[in-house]
Amino acid sequence: MPRRLPNLNQLRAFEAAARHLSFRDAAEELFVTQAAISHQVKALEEDIGRQLFVRSGRDVSLTDEAATFVAAITPALDEIAQAATTLKSSGISGELKLSMNGFLASRIVTPFLAEFKALYPDLEVKIDYSREYVDVRSSNVDAALRYGRGPWEGLVSATICNRYFPLSLPSLVDGLELPLSPQEIAKLPLATTPGHNTGWMEWFQAAGVEITSGLNFIEFADAGLAMDYMTSGRAVALLNAEPLAEHELATGAIKIISPLAVSPENAGIHIVYPETSEPNPNVLAFIGWLKSIVARLRSKL
């Protein structure tokens, strides 16, 4: 008699809903919408052949059978998660020394670092904050986060995010209707960095607008300063929206003023590390994890 498993995606959705006794909270836990949970639970109920939740008004409760069921599967899923985490972290130990500037650190690493450490408890992460690029080969860091244009000679680089959106405070574009046209954006002050005038030019080109002169560029030494200036409400900036400004976008403090994005090759946020005969598993684990964080943020807008 072969083992007969239910659909495991449905099971996961159901189990989360049962733990929370809320479809909405389950949705949040699984990074999906409430509708997704509702669909999955319904499909599982149809497969099982009976209701698992009693819906009454705006809250839900478990049937007796379903409660027994959850009591059995929650530990099983816990074990699976535990085993997977152990497997994933095995061999990931020692020390991982990273170099990055404070801007990238505070925006995309520090807020999530606790998750990374929980995932790889045997790995000690050390961050060297440095405004300037360090020489990854001669210094003793394992890898460095870099924001800007590659390629970086003699180094392996992994792209974390290279999709740029034009961002602004709502106050700067007050009275204008979003999204703004490229023509409207061309009239606004544009915060840039030395390497990124080309970014704006690529953006206008992608918009199909011929801009030869008259743009009001304001140059900053790095993207963090450009973002600060944008945040002061005196310019728009072309930035990697989801990872850098996720919180402000979610609260509405910062707006994406045009849905048009550009994704230039070799631009954006990267991780670089020296080419070695044996890849450093700690670095690969960090890259994989950071990509998953960015993918998660991206799915939220």
Place this chain on the structure above:
Amino acid sequence: MPRRLPNLNQLRAFEAAARHLSFRDAAEELFVTQAAISHQVKALEEDIGRQLFVRSGRDVSLTDEAATFVAAITPALDEIAQAATTLKSSGISGELKLSMNGFLASRIVTPFLAEFKALYPDLEVKIDYSREYVDVRSSNVDAALRYGRGPWEGLVSATICNRYFPLSLPSLVDGLELPLSPQEIAKLPLATTPGHNTGWMEWFQAAGVEITSGLNFIEFADAGLAMDYMTSGRAVALLNAEPLAEHELATGAIKIISPLAVSPENAGIHIVYPETSEPNPNVLAFIGWLKSIVARLRSKL
């Protein structure tokens, strides 16, 4: 710290492959192709960040880490399967009395009945064999399998399969190249039942062929006899290929001589049962199970 589960479909594929130490056998267990297992395992390996199988030549073995992992997840999946089976069967007990003819029984029920009984151990299934339709309301059966045309007045009916293909022994169409054109099929002897001349006419109509006369029908009292005659190699028959002739199709003893199928409303294999205020859960469980069996057979051709 939220629980971090791996992709559970990938996990299931991997676990089956690990138990069998064979991707092919795992594929068979899960009713998919070997390629599907290979893709899923590879995706899991990429997520985990390391190899789980050592591939050498034509056999595979587990890495030490992977072996530990499997040892942890196999019991967890077993528990889930156990809990799901218990949940699904709870409340399904007592007796289920079914009426059907010997043909349907031997083709689509008896070969799989052990599975059904394993799924619902507290339910006693009794089959009344009857060549003629029994009156489901006045007799003491809970439901009846019927092969033919509905609707059946005053009864609820669930369609199990209503997709008809033209079938034949290879010997009858020896020398002709498969698939046969409708014109070629029109020249062959066509086994039918009294209610099913219309089936053939619908088939030719679906094929876009105008047939007014000259068809060589040979009528039989029921589909079982028509199928027997087809199996003797003296006619083609229009039948529900996957559930009725799955084994012969798999071995090549019987061929689908045209990929064109018709699915007439109210025709084919149905389960009928009396309309009651409370639906009989045993009947619903049987219907759901039989549909899943037919879906499985269908996916195999």
Place this chain on the structure above:
DNA sequence: TACTATCGATTAGTTTTTCTCATGGGGAAA
């Protein structure tokens, strides 16, 4: 009592995932 906010259900349409088909390559067995 009406108003508002919150929750789950539903439908249609899109996106993502999964699977198959058709091959290719490599080692073991004949």
Place this chain on the structure above:
DNA sequence: TTTCCCCATGAGAAAAACTAATCGATAGTA
């Protein structure tokens, strides 16, 4: 050798999952 028998792979098809928008119901609030 040659032949099998596996697993790998890429492209495309099929199926599953998800989202967006909206509805109806209910509990809390004015």
